[in-house]
Amino acid sequence: GAVVSQHPSWVICKSGTSVKIECRSLDFQATTMFWYRQFPKQSLMLMATSNEGSKATYEQGVEKDKFLINHASLTLSTLTVTSAHPEDSSFYICSASGTVSYNEQFFGPGTRLTVL
Amino acid sequence: GENVEQHPSTLSVQEGDSAVIKCTYSDSASNYFPWYKQELGKRPQLIIDIRSNVGEKKDQRIAVTLNKTAKHFSLHITETQPEDSAVYFCAASIESGANSKLTFGKGITLSVRP
Numbered sequence: 001g002a003v004v005s006q007h008p009s010w011v012i013c014k015s016g017t018s019v020k021i022e023c024r025s026l027d028f029q030a031t032t033m034f035w036y037r038q039f040p041k042q043s044l045m046l047m048a049t050s051n052e053g054s055k056a057t058y059e060q061g062v063e064k065d066k067f068l069i070n071h072a073s074l075t076l077s078t079l080t081v082t083s084a085h086p087e088d089s090s091f092y093i094c095s096a097s098g099t100v101s102y103n104e105q106f107f108g109p110g111t112r113l114t115v116l
Numbered sequence: 117g118e119n120v121e122q123h124p125s126t127l128s129v130q131e132g133d134s135a136v137i138k139c140t141y142s143d144s145a146s147n148y149f150p151w152y153k154q155e156l157g158k159r160p161q162l163i164i165d166i167r168s169n170v171g172e173k174k175d176q177r178i179a180v181t182l183n184k185t186a187k188h189f190s191l192h193i194t195e196t197q198p199e200d201s202a203v204y205f206c207a208a209s210i211e212s213g214a215n216s217k218l219t220f221g222k223g224i225t226l227s228v229r230p
Contacts, residue, residue, distance in 0.1 A: 043220045043221065043223050103213055105218060
């Protein structure tokens with residue numbers, strides 16, 4: 001139980017285009033989803049927290065107009081990187097928490113974004 | 117906000133030896149401390165966690181100790197095996213249900229030499 005999937009697992013795009021990443025909780029209801037960014041050989045940095053049906057809460061320094069987060073249902077959250085640039089290239093990981101455990105976060109497999 | 121420090125950044129041990137990884141945290145209100153193992157290009161995997169109402173927790177070859185007074189906690193891996201080689205992250209959180217945010221340490225790369 002407590003499986004989280006992400007799609008796509010990797011994506012390559014041209015500079016200036018937008019990319020959407022999906023995060024799904026497959027076997028539980030995710031009342032909260034978290035989006036992290038991880039640069040090579042670095043730690044996970046929280047970008048934003050989203051609750052189903054509410055606007056996401058962004059961490060300091062994260063541009064909300066650039067990283068659009070939607071959490072429209074209890075099983076799906078999306079992160080859209082708008083007007084992507086090479087510096088946005090990173091490993092994006094989502095996690096979900098909700099009905100299956102008090103506060104444990106269950107991580108998705110990550111999405112490798114490369115912006116050319 | 118919370119600040120989690122993790123030292124050292126790399127650790128190399130001989131297979132069969134023990135490995136100890138230490139973390140410190142700054143916010144005395146933090147009460148949940150998970151440890152994650154991450155292999156290259158993969159998701160972080162929870163390997164053990166501890167809450168502030170206990171001082172030690174053990175699961176087979178892995179144990180975690182917590183010193184609330186000193187605000188530090190440690191991961192202990194005994195009888196290390198090559199498959200233990202990975203990046204290990206500690207984290208700290210104030211438990212508040214599904215919205216609990218994790219603050220991660222910078223990670224340590226553990227190498228187990230055969």
